[in-house]
Amino acid sequence: MNQTAASKPAVERRVALVTGGIGGLGTEICRQLARARREVVAVDLAARSERVAVFREEVADFDGSIRFEPADVSDFDSCRQLIARVEQQHGSVDILVNAAGITRDASLRKMSPQQWHELMRVNLDGVFNMCRNVVDGMTERGFGRIVNISSVNGQTGQFGQTNYSAAKAGVHGFSMALARETARKGVTVNTVSPGYCDTPMVAAISAEIRAQIIADIPVGRLGAPADIARAVKFLAADDAGYITGANLPVNGGYFMSF
Structure with a gap:
């Protein structure tokens, strides 16, 4: 007898928080997680009112x-207050996707300290600020999925x-270091590049x-936001608990390595 839909275990309703959630990649990540029956909170700057x-x-x-x-995300207290609001309104944060990022491009000979520090505060400090404010709750509850967006x-x-x-x-x-710290607590930490x-x-x-750039990509095209979002959804799944400390490249073959 075939297993019916009614007899299959229900998908756990979990809260997923996506920083940079209204950006090109972030929006599609939110959609993919919502299709997986996650309660999704997109996080970004309030100043981007038109984009919101x-x-x-x-x-x-x-x-x-x-x-x-x-x-x-570059402000620790702002992140702490965010998590408190989300947990009060929606419940505990089970999934965190750090997708917020900016560029401040210049050759090092022309790069100003401001260009360096502005980017680091968002792209790297932001990952610390968010993870630091969710990791205690995740480890105490014995479940968590953290996916950090890196880059080729x-x-x-x-x-x-x-920078x-x-x-x-x-x-x-x-991500690798935090994965080691949380592996026995039911929390996985991975990156998508x-x-x-x-x-x-x-x-x-x-x-x-x-x-x-396109000519150098073996598959012959740019990636679509959905290509990245599917990888995030995979790593954020409840049954992805045996994958941690990994980097999943999604680059069309642009860079290949062991």
Whole structure:
């Protein structure tokens, strides 16, 4: 006798928090997690009011399972207050996706201390600020999924991105260390390293350089946000508990390694 849908175990209703949640990758990550029956909270700066309004229209068909909360991931107290609000309104945070990120490109000879520190505060400090404020609760409850968005450029380096490449490499180093600290507590910590994707950040690159990038990608195209979001959903699943400290490259073959 075939197992019926009614006899299958119900999917646990869990709260997922996605930083950078209204960005090109973040929005699709929110959608994918919502389709997996997660209660999703998208986090971004309140100052991006026009983009927040567009985001709410984009996710309106999810019947309220995707909500927006403002916070500045570069500020520890803002993150602490965010987690307190989310837990009060929606319940404990079971899944954290750190997708917030910025670029401040310049060759090192021309890079200002401000360009370095601004990027580090968002791309690397933001991961610490968010993880530090959820990890106690996750370990106490015996369940957690943390997925940190790194980058292929954290693996290969990129001209004009010493700050970005250093931060993204640091994200995976952080993830491996935290994975060791939490592995016996039911909490997994992994990274996803996207390659070049069809997002506003890549669209800002000149057409000539973008064409060269695509020519260097073995599959012959830019990634879609859904390509990245599916990888995040996989690592955030309840039954992904035996994968931790891993980096999942999603780059179309742009960079391959063991």
